[in-house]
Amino acid sequence: xxxxxIVGTVAFDAIxxxxxxxxxxxxxxxxxxxxxxxxxxxxSAIVSVVGGDFPKDxxxxxxxxxxxTSGIEIIENGKTFFWAGKYHNDLNxxxxxxxxxxxxxxxxxxxxxxxxxxxxxxxxxxxxxxQMSVINQIPVKPKLVVLDTMNFWMNxxxxxxxxxxxxxxxxxxxxxxxxxxxxxxxLIKAAKKIHEMGxxxxxxxxxxxxxxxxxxxxxxxxxxxPLEEVFDPTGAGDTFAGGFIGTIxxxxxxxxxxxxxxxxxxxxxxxxxxxxxxxxxxxxxxKAEIHERLQQFKDLxxxxxxxx
Amino acid sequence: xxxxxIVGTVAFDAIxxxxxxxxxxxxxxxxxxxxxxxxxxxxSAIVSVVGGDFPKDxxxxxxxxxxxTSGIEIIENGKTFFWAGKYHNDLNxxxxxxxxxxxxxxxxxxxxxxxxxxxxxxxxxxxxxxQMSVINQIPVKPKLVVLDTMNFWMNxxxxxxxxxxxxxxxxxxxxxxxxxxxxxxxLIKAAKKIHEMGxxxxxxxxxxxxxxxxxxxxxxxxxxxPLEEVFDPTGAGDTFAGGFIGTIxxxxxxxxxxxxxxxxxxxxxxxxxxxxxxxxxxxxxxKAEIHERLQQFKDLxxxxxxxx
Numbered sequence: 001x002x003x004x005x006i007v008g009t010v011a012f013d014a015i016x017x018x019x020x021x022x023x024x025x026x027x028x029x030x031x032x033x034x035x036x037x038x039x040x041x042x043x044s045a046i047v048s049v050v051g052g053d054f055p056k057d058x059x060x061x062x063x064x065x066x067x068x069t070s071g072i073e074i075i076e077n078g079k080t081f082f083w084a085g086k087y088h089n090d091l092n093x094x095x096x097x098x099x100x101x102x103x104x105x106x107x108x109x110x111x112x113x114x115x116x117x118x119x120x121x122x123x124x125x126x127x128x129x130x131q132m133s134v135i136n137q138i139p140v141k142p143k144l145v146v147l148d149t150m151n152f153w154m155n156x157x158x159x160x161x162x163x164x165x166x167x168x169x170x171x172x173x174x175x176x177x178x179x180x181x182x183x184x185x186x187l188i189k190a191a192k193k194i195h196e197m198g199x200x201x202x203x204x205x206x207x208x209x210x211x212x213x214x215x216x217x218x219x220x221x222x223x224x225x226p227l228e229e230v231f232d233p234t235g236a237g238d239t240f241a242g243g244f245i246g247t248i249x250x251x252x253x254x255x256x257x258x259x260x261x262x263x264x265x266x267x268x269x270x271x272x273x274x275x276x277x278x279x280x281x282x283x284x285x286x287k288a289e290i291h292e293r294l295q296q297f298k299d300l301x302x303x304x305x306x307x308x
Numbered sequence: 309x310x311x312x313x314i315v316g317t318v319a320f321d322a323i324x325x326x327x328x329x330x331x332x333x334x335x336x337x338x339x340x341x342x343x344x345x346x347x348x349x350x351x352s353a354i355v356s357v358v359g360g361d362f363p364k365d366x367x368x369x370x371x372x373x374x375x376x377t378s379g380i381e382i383i384e385n386g387k388t389f390f391w392a393g394k395y396h397n398d399l400n401x402x403x404x405x406x407x408x409x410x411x412x413x414x415x416x417x418x419x420x421x422x423x424x425x426x427x428x429x430x431x432x433x434x435x436x437x438x439q440m441s442v443i444n445q446i447p448v449k450p451k452l453v454v455l456d457t458m459n460f461w462m463n464x465x466x467x468x469x470x471x472x473x474x475x476x477x478x479x480x481x482x483x484x485x486x487x488x489x490x491x492x493x494x495l496i497k498a499a500k501k502i503h504e505m506g507x508x509x510x511x512x513x514x515x516x517x518x519x520x521x522x523x524x525x526x527x528x529x530x531x532x533x534p535l536e537e538v539f540d541p542t543g544a545g546d547t548f549a550g551g552f553i554g555t556i557x558x559x560x561x562x563x564x565x566x567x568x569x570x571x572x573x574x575x576x577x578x579x580x581x582x583x584x585x586x587x588x589x590x591x592x593x594x595k596a597e598i599h600e601r602l603q604q605f606k607d608l609x610x611x612x613x614x615x616x
Contacts (some may be wrong), residue, residue, distance in 0.1 A: 065512075089493075090493065104356070115349075132552075167312065185397075185398065186534070186535060186536055186537065186538070187534050188534040188535065188536050189536055206517065209514065209517035210517075210518075210529075210531075212534060218605075218607065219534050219607075219608055220328060220608060220609075220611070221518075221531040221534075221608045221609055221613075223529040223531070226494070226495050226496040226520060226527050226529075227494060227496065228494050228496050228497055229494065230494070242429075257611075257612070260611040261611060261613050264611055294613060298613075299526070299527075299528075300527055300528060300529045301528075301529055301609045301611075302609075303528070303530075303565075303568040303572055303609075304565070304569070305569050305572065305573075305602060305606075
């Protein structure tokens with residue numbers, strides 16, 4: 001079975017959407033990635049840090065899904081990273097109301113001994129210095145290294161981010177971030193420039209407009225499922241990344257055809273994530289539901305025209 | 309051969325984009341629709357009005373493409389409808405600099421006798437009263453009536469527009485317009501409400517994000533081709549509509565499967581339209597080029613996953 005190492009935040013979130021609001025609930029990029037990738041035939045481990053306030057039984061819950069949490073450092077006298085945000089009515093934009101780094105401020109990631117040679121490495125969205133530290137602790141290059149990042153790191157830690165980007169095979173970012181990173185408006189040109197920075201595969205996430213995969217002049221488009229209700233978009237991008245790397249790690253296949261399946265599956269899982277607050281939907285999601293929705297993705301995109 | 313009747317503007321445009329600007333060039337919804345649909349096996353006719361300033365040799369050029377222009381009234385002492393616009397740097401938004409209705413202000417459309425029983429009717433974007441007048445001149449309901457309209461008519465002629473919407477089988481509008489028309493944010497809900505207003509098929513155009521086709525609970529997604537250069541977006545929506553109705557009229561097939569081909573083909577033709585200023589690209593476009601690009605649409609969307 002593939003070993004998948006995930007580095008990212010494990011956090012508390014407080015979320016407000018037009019449909020309601022939550023108190024502190026469990027969130028964090030690594031949490032969403034691990035929940036999504038646990039749908040596949042992989043052994044995963046999270047490298048992260050939490051405070052003494054983080055519920056131990058949630059770690060147990062992750063362990064029950066074959067997610068190794070021995071790399072999640074617990075700082076008993078510290079507090080867990082906390083993010084609060086409020087989504088606007090269109091659910092495409094949001095205001096950040098609070099970002100309390102807490103134990104994340106001095107996070108020094110430690111890859112567990114038994115996960116020092118993972119087959120796959122997923123660098124969830126957090127400080128590029130932390131991502132680089134994890135890369136440096138792994139002596140043999142994994143089969144595939146996937147990076148998720150965001151505009152915040154482009155604005156604040158450009159040089160460190162560029163060092164990480166050099167080292168990865170796949171980058172997943174949204175369309176505005178692809179434009180910012182490359183200085184190109186047309187996404188096909190943006191992808192070309194980003195290829196030159198390092199990643200052989202560029203995945204551009206466009207929220208309700210789906211996602212684009214670029215590789216050596218080839219492009220593939222995974223639509224987002226048109227949904228009646230988007231309840232809470234939090235974690236959708238991380239879940240997409242988790243579905244993507246989970247598909248690849250579960251099949252041990254890094255061909256372009258399998259990457260296509262991976263972006264479709266990422267989009268599939270993300271469409272569930274947004275149906276409830278936080279991680280709630282992902283915790284009860286079944287393989288049968290995923291398969292059923294896959295048929296909708298096929299119906300949504302399949303057409304037949306003879307090319308003469 | 310199918311008879312396709314097109315009502316819409318035949319106009320002069322002055323366009324400014326980040327890449328350059330034009331003096332008065334030929335434009336108009338009916339012009340773009342007719343040029344696109346002339347790629348298919350159809351006999352078409354335009355109902356419109358121009359002034360004495362409109363070049364007669366352009367009408368001749370349309371005739372050479374099997375486009376009947378006897379329904380284009382020429383008011384010799386009048387001036388042709390003129391629109392001037394300037395696109396912003398992202399090419400997704402624009403400012404209207406001038407809208408001189410001229411002969412369009414008192415336009416009273418007259419369907420030529422030999423086109424009074426068309427197989428297909430395409431109502432290009434213009435005043436709903438003109439669209440309704442054309443509907444009323446046709447004694448037998450065509451096989452399919454397609455309506456293209458925009459927010460301007462929703463803001464200014466709501467009641468007249470609703471009367472037209474009741475009479476059509478297909479409506480093509482953009483995502484913001486679908487939201488305005490239905491009062492629903494989620495496009496799948498918007499399409500349901502619009503179905504209830506009349507059209508059995510709802511096509512939602514999303515520009516660089518492609519187009520969605522909705523019909524009786526089914527959805528289909530046609531991507532836009534990721535383009536290196538969008539030179540001038542003018543006429544892309546009309547060209548999409550022309551490729552859509554042209555495909556259907558050329559095959560005489562109004563099944564959902566053929567509608568899928570029609571939105572893919574509409575998206576295909578629109579991707580050419582934006583490559584040059586105005587109608588320039590559409591005038592030289594060949595069937596071979598269309599077929600070649602169709603393969604790109606297949607590659608862009610085709611994936612294989614076994615559904616268990």
